[in-house]
Amino acid sequence: MKLDPVTLRLFVAVMEESAIARAAAREHIAPSAASRRLAELEAQLQVELFTRSNRGSQPTAAAYALLHMARSVLNELDGIATQIKDYGRDHGSGLRGHVRVVANISVITQFLPAQLQRFLAQHPQVDVRLQERVSTDIARAVADNEADIGLLNHGSYGEKIQLRPYRRDRLAVVVPHGHALVRRRSVRLAELVQYDWVGMHAGSALNHLVTRAAADQGLQPRLRMKVTGYDALCLMVASGLGIGILPEGSARLYLGTLPLHCIALQEPWAERELMLCVRATETLSPVTQLLAEHLCQPAAD
Template sequence: MTYDHRSEPDVSARVAEIAPALAQFAAVGRTEHVTRAANELGMPQPTLSRAVARLEQQVGVALLTREGRTVRLTRAGRILLAAAERALAELGRGVEDARGEADPDGGRVAFGFLHTMGPEAVPMLLRGFRASYPKVRFTLVQDYTDSMLARLREGELDLCLLSPSPEGADLTSRRMGEQRLRLVVPADHRLAGRRRARLAEVAEDPFVTLEPGYGLRRIVDALCAEAGFTPRVSFEGEEADTLRGLVAAGLGVAVLPPAGTHRPEVTELEITAPRARRELALAWVTNRELPPPARAFRDYVLSMRGQLPLHG
């Protein structure tokens, strides 16, 4: 057999070219008999013989030696057979995993949510849902709003619990509830003895805030602008508990959702501005069909509207 080695195609292109014949070659290699392999595959023996010969031409090396009706693997054939069987086994597992994604009773849901929803709201939702769907698996992603929306659009996430409600015809969102925001100050702050305060009263204080890209950061910046000042940011963080710790250490004040548990080192004041609140929403891609387990979880979460522990 003569092979043309004058042109060496790109490896990925070569793999794509030979991939359809790997299962046929593997059947021949396992049985070392073309007729039995053809019967196993449910195809004519001459068609299988031509397919294996074409594979040898594509690979550029003899894979079989013919001995009457039987064949024997060459050394190169044994190497390729071992690789083909590993690849086919992995592909089989991938097919089963992919099919499992659509299993309404035991599939997987990729769910993104804000850090502030992690301690109470999300565990409550998962516990309630798993009571009816105990085999459904979850990939949980805590992130900020802009990043979650990007991952949602890319298909990495099925659903997101975020704030504010996203805009754009490519996304669908449903309101889940509302949180009144609080002005968080150190326990020894000059305003700590009050129940309510105007944001303008802390215009000269340093602020600790979430990083740009967080929905809450945009809300806080807008509230401060309405109060007539730009906050002097001393520290930026990624989640509310860390910011509360910075406030407790006397490093600034913050505007945050209400805490689930009381911290004596800080005082949380109502903000008099009527827009000092954030809306929470569940979002998904409008024209992308959700897998059955994600669809079931979406419906369950929506049934819990108004029942999330948002603490005011």
């Protein structure tokens, strides 16, 4: 039995796109050729990967099992290509490889840029590929071998991933200059519900945390709009469209350029624990292990 990478990439694309036509276009293969390759793959493996009906094709349990294995194999092949290419460029000795990292917006805006800069300065031949996602998607990406390292909010994400302490952050309130709260050094959640809010989108961990905390206190915030990033949130608040809650470290990035004031949020849940996660059942590659250890080092004073 010989499984070629082209067919495996096509199979992964079909699973991710949920349509043979879109997957074929993504992999630059004719739809008829893609269908033929999938049929040949099923014949080689002697297992049905898709149940076909007049409503389309649905992945079987075997398809989901193969998806995890195919991603692992393709990732290893990509790693080989990257490392050998580095030798061909005569970069000399040193650590080589690539690491796929997924992180939430809180980590990316507060901690990750400086950490990655230091790591890549020490290991210039390592290729770090970074994507931003919400915490639940991060856990799933690591568990399904779409990523090697995840950085996310603390939570329960199942037994397929292993969590390590990463950093702690604290939530704060941002208000525009001239707001009634601007002279306050701290504020409670109950004091904020009389004002319009600019909130994060419904799928974000921050939205879930604030919504749950408000419900626990019997409060109903006046949510005027939802946005998908801290930059948009701060721009809307600076324009006087409401107040916002976001990590203090992220808020401080905008204080010098936007007419904003940052106020401490005095709630027990305002201090959050951020975690690093890897797959629980696999030995990490040397370069992934090194990056994970670097990220988990205590913050410098």
